[in-house]
Amino acid sequence: MPSGFNFSASPFDCLTPDEQRLVQDNVDIAYFPQGDTVLAPGAQPTHLFVIIKGFVQQFDGNEVVTTYGPEDCFDGRGLMAGKSSSRFVAAEEVVAYQLAKQAVSELIADNVTFGALLFSDLSNKLSALSARQSRHELQSLTMARVDEAFVRTPHFVDADTSILDVVKEFHALRTATVLVRDRQLSPPALGIFTLTGLQRAILDGTPLDQLKVRELANFSLIKVRPKDQLGDALALMIRHKVHRVVVADGDNITGVLEALDLFSFLSNHSYLINIQIQDAQDVPSLKLAAGQITRLIALLYRSGTHINMIARLVQELNAKLFERAWQVVAPAELVANSCLFVMGSEGRGEQLLKTDQDNGLVLRDGYVPTVDVAQVCQQFSAALADFGYPPCPGNIMVSNPAWCQSADDFSQAVRFWLMAASQDGLMSLAIFLDARAVCGDRALLEQVRTAVYDMTTDNDAMLARFAAAINAFGSSSAWWAHLPFLGDPGKDALDIKKNGTFPLVHGVRSLALAHRIRATSTVERVNALVEAGRLPQKLAHDLIDSLHFFMGLKLKTGLQRLETGQAASDEIHLDKLSSLDRDLLKDTLGVVKQFKALLNQRFHLEAV
Structure with a gap:
């Protein structure tokens, strides 16, 4: 009875102490010389094999479909089906544990995770892995539901209420936010009024007892559902540059989630990074924020946050970083008459750690800049490089004139990529298809993107x-x-x-x-x-x-x-x-x- 069985290897690392003892009581060691057939097609397996030394190749016909090495196990599916569908051959001398079929059956019956990791398809394996790690992932607070955080009770006022009376409500209710119902609109609308609105009311100059709250309420509410993840709520706040979102279950308003409350719950510094980006007035300040993003990624990953959630937060933070960097280096007139966009994994929202720059700039047709656009673009590319985003080896950056053109010229370039269908042109097209606007007039990018889809119909060869x-x-x-x-x-x-x-x-x-x-x-x-x-x-x-x-x-x-x-x-x-x-x-x-x-x-x- 071997005593060195490795219970830290998958799928045995999910077994309880009693299940581990079951394995130890029913496992033996087998030896296969190089070239030996361990299992033939149609054979009835009696054991699950776990390799200690050597490699086993699995054949379908004459094709090798996979190779198993130390700590890998096979053939779980054949064992449960009662018949092996493949041929397993020792590619070199093999020493392996063999675990009796009855013990494997008991483990599968008693431990769902073990069974899924042993022979399920990819989706079930990953689901089982997620379940196995659920306790660890609960520590990743971005996965918590919105209604698990501190959601403030909603307070409502009528749109005809004066600002003065709203301030009295603030004081009486110990709040800085009220929801505003405007029944005069069709359909009736719901807005929000905060201390920021009060500042604008004071600057307006109208006596506060004569100024109605509907005049300064924001009726473009950003909403989340109680069951949504806090990470999604955080991403919405970053994207829309708001400090609170309304929590609604259908038409039922259940509360208001404040950024400070969310941040206190998450305590992962992502919102602080966003604030640091927005407050930055120069490139060195933005560099400090850029450095924080990598540290945040490591923190989120080690706390068990799902990869898609990390990628979404990183995409939003990077977009704000690039947007603010462009606003810092480019004059307002250039920002207003252009669209800065990112491409590649950044455009798709699949970038995690910093990779090469992939970006471009669309200029408004007829716009005559009063600045040297090429010089501004060089400054922007240099700033990103300083942040840790290396220059693109293919020079796909705003500092390359080919990726900084007017909307009409860009559209012509796209049409040429499509018509010529050269290797370089199709590469450029592939990169451009992932473009996502981060600053400026987004309609300019959409104008160029339309040129792509107008020419792809029935172009099978391309x-x-x-x-x-x-x-x-x-x-x-x-x-x-x-x-x-x-x-x-x-x-x-x-x-x-x-x-x-x-x-x-x-x-x-x-x-x-x-x-x-x-x-x-x-x-x-x-x-x-x-x-x-x-x-x-x-x-x-x-x-x-x-x-x-x-x-x-x-x-x-x-x-x-x-x-x-x-x-x-x-x-x-x-x-x-x-x-x-x-x-x-x-x-x-x-x-x-x-x-x-x-x-x-x-x-x-x-x-x-």
């Missing part, structure tokens, strides 16, 4: 050339199936962007372009494609799960590199992954392979 980039990296022979790369020290790192993120993101981008979907984030594009009946629901879920896994794995390894003074990169060192991460990596890369097959068929890429 769409095929555009989508073909998904096959630029990797190969169709399931290279990822050989993880870890047996005995080849030169292949112990995986470029997760080239082999995972890029084909997924660009494939979704290609389908969105083909169906004229204007969403910029990958998740929004996937959901729109499902709604349009262009993507199977199950595959869509797996694509989103895979994207978030890739983002999380890259963030995890990136933070580790930053802690040791190294720059973050797209390389994932496979020998440093946990058995669970290796298992999920195989599943997610399998999803990418399945998606690429769909895209190759949809766009007829074999002819490109």
Whole structure:
């Protein structure tokens, strides 16, 4: 009876002490020489294997579909089905634990998480992983519901109430916020009046007992639901530059969530970073705020915050940082007559740690600047570099005249990218499709984006050339199936962007372009494609799960590199992954392979 079984490896790390004893009482050690068939197709497995030493390859026909290494287990699905559907061969000398089928059945019956992590599909594995970590994730307060924070009781006044009487309400109710009902409007409207409005009322000069609150109330309410996450409420406050949101369950107003109350609950400094950005008057002040963003990301990740929530907060904070930086370096007339936009992972809302600059500027047609726009753009690019965002190797920045043009000239450039369909042009198009406005007149960017969708209808040849980039990296022979790369020290790192993120993101981008979907984030594009009946629901879920896994794995390894003074990169060192991460990596890369097959068929890429 072996005593060295590793209960820290997935899926055994979720077992209780009694379940661990069950394993110890029912496990033995097996040995297989190199080349031996451990399980043949159609065989009836009697044990679950957990590798101690060596590697086992799984074959479907003559194709290697995956490789199992130390601490990996197989063939859970065959064990439960009563028949193995694949051939498992010792790629080198193998020593493995073998756990009796009856014990495995008892563990699955008693521990749902164990069963899901053992042989479920990607979505169920990630759901089980989330459940297993739920206690840890509860510490991530951005995941808490709005109604779990301190929501202030709503106080209502009629729109005809004078400002003086409202101030009396402030004093009597010990509040600084009232909701204003205006029944004279059709339909009746609800607004909000705060101390900020009182300051404007005093400056107005009208006697406060003669000035009605409807004159200074804000009727464009920002609302959240009680069940929404606090992280979403925080993102809304940052985006709309407000200090409070109204909490509403349908038409029922349940309260007001104040920024200070939210911040006290979250205590993760994200709102303070936003305030620091908004108050900055020069580039050095903004640099301090930019440095805080990376520290916030590390804090949120280590407290268990979901990757999509971190990405959303980072997108909003970066957008405010870039907006304020542009306002600091560019004169007001240039800001008013242009639209600054970001692209790439920043535009899609999928950037976490700082990456290369990808941005551009659209100028209003007919605008004659009184400043040297090129010099201002150089200052902006230099400022971002000082903040830690390196210059783009492809020079896709506002400091490049090709990415700083009038709306008409930009539209002409986009049309040329589409018509010529050259490699460089399609690359530029792909980058531009992710554009998201961060400052200035957003209509200018939309004017250029319209030029794209006006020319994509029935342009199958261009769409095929555009989508073909998904096959630029990797190969169709399931290279990822050989993880870890047996005995080849030169292949112990995986470029997760080239082999995972890029084909997924660009494939979704290609389908969105083909169906004229204007969403910029990958998740929004996937959901729109499902709604349009262009993507199977199950595959869509797996694509989103895979994207978030890739983002999380890259963030995890990136933070580790930053802690040791190294720059973050797209390389994932496979020998440093946990058995669970290796298992999920195989599943997610399998999803990418399945998606690429769909895209190759949809766009007829074999002819490109």
